[in-house]
Amino acid sequence: MPRPFLTIALASLLLVPSFVPNFAAAVDSSLDAYVGQQPEALLKAKPEFAKAYRSAVGELDFPAWTQRLAAGKRAERVDINGTGYILTSACSSAGCLDEHLYILFDPQSGRASGLFYLPPASDNPGDTRTAFSRWYGMPADKATAQAIGAFLLERAATDAQTLANPVKQ
Template sequence: MKKLARCICLATALATAPLTPAFAASLESYVGQQPEALLKSKADFAKAYRSAVKGVDLPAWTKRLAAGKASEVVVIDNSRYLLTSACSSRGCLDEVLYVVFDPGSGLVSGFFYLPPAGDTPGDTRTAFSRWYGLPTDAGKAKAISNFLIERAATDAQTLANPPKK
């Protein structure tokens, strides 16, 4: 009986020990890549992204994510995710697509953001922004959406008012 208990403990330790370093290493392998490169070189990212946006009314440019920011690791509600974003050909003050990827679950969540037009007082186009692929877990969905709203607003503010040199 003691031998069986020891075997179970050892098997459990071996089964769970490599998960954390492997996940960390896999997340790091995505960092620094442009969104278009992720679609071409990371099959799991491409599959998750296409699944998340399937049936969502988005502009044609979002299919290829050609112009965007290099991916980075972000922490949302104590969990690590990959974040990348892409912009329309008219620029990031026109349309931005944020993509949050969790390689561990293979899921993508995101936000198609329409920043307010700075030169149009009372512009309401932000109301036409939309979510896609949010997790079914309400707490995770809220944490991701709050993070992306804050990030989108910060990015838009920075682009509209670049630092003076």
């Protein structure tokens, strides 16, 4: 009697690895559905993105332009500590040198988090307004929140530097 059970158990173990790549492919394809889209289009065409974003910002006192995300960068896939996310950012149509909103979306969990970034004024080296930047929707897991925070802050600082000092052609 134990032999059929052992045979079935061994056979089922041989089948398990074939499901792992399919799961990974499903995660990649769910991210691909967002890549290349403008933040405003994501709000309109992807209800799961809109719901996660609105939930993350909640009742925060952000400028009106953050409700529609009309001006911004196309969504891209980023990996933070082995987890795939969608990153997009938006700024005021008046210009991206003043305020910038970063949105990190995880389609698997349906959660969004991010940073409302106030870059230092390029004409004032002692400007401290970056200290008034605000995090939103950060995960409860401290290590994940720290990794996301470090990633977003580095991206925001790099983008601000690039915008303040455009390459001359």
